[in-house]
Amino acid sequence: MLNDQENEPDNTSHNVQALSGIKVLDLSRVLAGPSSTQILADLGAEVIKVERPIIGDETRHWNPPNFKDEETGDEMAAYFATVNRNKKSITVDITKPEGQQIIKKLAAESDVLVENFKVGGLKKYGLDYDSLKTINPRLVYASLTGFGQYGPEAHKAGYDYIIQGLSGLMSITGPADGEPHKVGVAVVDLFAGLQLTIGIEAALLAREKTGRGQYVDVALLDSAVAMLANIGMNQLASNSTPPRLGNAHPNITPYQVFATADNNHFILACGNDRQFAKVCEVLGLTLHKDERYSSNPNRVANRDSLQQVLAEAFKQKTREQWLDELQAVGVPCGPIHNVTEALSMPQVIAREMIVSFKDSPVKALGSPIKLSESPVSYRTPPPRLSQHTDETLAAMGYDSEIIAKLKADGIV
Numbered sequence: 001m002l003n004d005q006e007n008e009p010d011n012t013s014h015n016v017q018a019l020s021g022i023k024v025l026d027l028s029r030v031l032a033g034p035s036s037t038q039i040l041a042d043l044g045a046e047v048i049k050v051e052r053p054i055i056g057d058e059t060r061h062w063n064p065p066n067f068k069d070e071e072t073g074d075e076m077a078a079y080f081a082t083v084n085r086n087k088k089s090i091t092v093d094i095t096k097p098e099g100q101q102i103i104k105k106l107a108a109e110s111d112v113l114v115e116n117f118k119v120g121g122l123k124k125y126g127l128d129y130d131s132l133k134t135i136n137p138r139l140v141y142a143s144l145t146g147f148g149q150y151g152p153e154a155h156k157a158g159y160d161y162i163i164q165g166l167s168g169l170m171s172i173t174g175p176a177d178g179e180p181h182k183v184g185v186a187v188v189d190l191f192a193g194l195q196l197t198i199g200i201e202a203a204l205l206a207r208e209k210t211g212r213g214q215y216v217d218v219a220l221l222d223s224a225v226a227m228l229a230n231i232g233m234n235q236l237a238s239n240s241t242p243p244r245l246g247n248a249h250p251n252i253t254p255y256q257v258f259a260t261a262d263n264n265h266f267i268l269a270c271g272n273d274r275q276f277a278k279v280c281e282v283l284g285l286t287l288h289k290d291e292r293y294s295s296n297p298n299r300v301a302n303r304d305s306l307q308q309v310l311a312e313a314f315k316q317k318t319r320e321q322w323l324d325e326l327q328a329v330g331v332p333c334g335p336i337h338n339v340t341e342a343l344s345m346p347q348v349i350a351r352e353m354i355v356s357f358k359d360s361p362v363k364a365l366g367s368p369i370k371l372s373e374s375p376v377s378y379r380t381p382p383p384r385l386s387q388h389t390d391e392t393l394a395a396m397g398y399d400s401e402i403i404a405k406l407k408a409d410g411i412v
Helices: 032-042 078-082 097-108 129-135 160-166 187-210 220-226 229-238 273-283 296-301 303-316 319-328 339-343 346-350 389-395 400-408
Strands: 023-026 046-051 066-068 075-077 087-091 112-115 140-145 215-219 255-259 265-269 333-335 354-356 363-365
Touching: 023 032, 023 097, 032 046, 032 087, 032 112, 032 140, 032 187, 046 097, 066 078, 075 078, 078 363, 087 389, 097 129, 112 187, 129 140, 140 187, 160 187, 160 220, 187 215, 187 220, 215 220, 255 303, 265 319, 273 296, 273 303, 273 319, 296 303, 319 333, 389 400
Parallel strands: 023 046, 023 112, 046 087, 112 140, 140 215
Antiparallel strands: 066 075, 255 265, 265 333, 354 363
16 A cells, blocks of 8 residues: 555654754756755755746656646656655746845755756856855755766766766676667666765764865766776776676676566576575586586686576476476575566565655655654655745745745746
8 A cells, every 4th residue: 555644654753854954955957966855855854946937847847657636637747756755846047146146045044055067057156165155164065967076078968878878887788799778767867866865964974073064076977987886896807898798697697587488587696506506406407516517607607508508498487487496495586577566566565665645646656765763754745846936935034025026027
């Protein structure tokens, strides 16, 4: 069942949320930056999302599909809803002095500012770190760009797809004898969003000791290169270029996908010699006694011949038969779900990984962060464009007459 906020469990026995009282000014858009600020919002921070008047965040228009309110007819792009819950939306034209003044006033009272403009893009508006830290020395100013704040390519815009290619990630993704593939989700944006969140939280902890904010610089390219992990380390250790292996593992085998008699596929994740012996036992083979396959290094060296034997053997039974037999002897394996099947798993539901909101058609993927004393919360659905402009300006001291003039002038 969905975690409907009308029936939200009583959390009064818990402490306040981890980031309760932290104010975040979010000048980011699309996916990477907003994914970070959503994490902060889930953890209790007050996040004000600043959008362009009329247009808003580009992803408001990246549809279909939409969530549609059947009573009002209002629609919200699923893409926008992915990373914008628990936020307030205000619209401000930062290219105009009056808009810049609004942002400066908000920054003066904020703990964190997040932006993903091109390097130097906010300096011409007086909204760069050097300008704002004079107003608020405690401000944690977090920039997420394609290539970082320095280096020969720092001036370039960054896009997940292109960075997947530049970083080497695509070179190791896809069939061994086919073209390189991107990952099915914009993982570089999401990697970088996570790294930005960690940097922001570290800067907030440091501020507790020093009383000063600081600049957080995270780049898509840096994040993608770091996520090469053991594959990148293989290159550094061997000075040779890692090949594309499709569904195979570069350091372990058999650790891949196999087809079965019913035209399905499953993942076999055999991580050691003991497990390989169990696989052979299930298959009725003695490959583990063959010197070519008796140890993992030997199996990796003779990967092709082993794969041929196993592929033929696994075609003799259905996927469910193999999964039952392999799991019975403790060999890691599993089916390949489509997204509908994955979101329907009882384990996914039990972990509250699908959430809903009161008086909103939006369903969302939940937070994977489970805290025992300061749990995440799903307070509000993704906001309508400019939903909170009036109340935010009023809280800043703007009266209704001034707000009306700002609207008439296209500032908000």
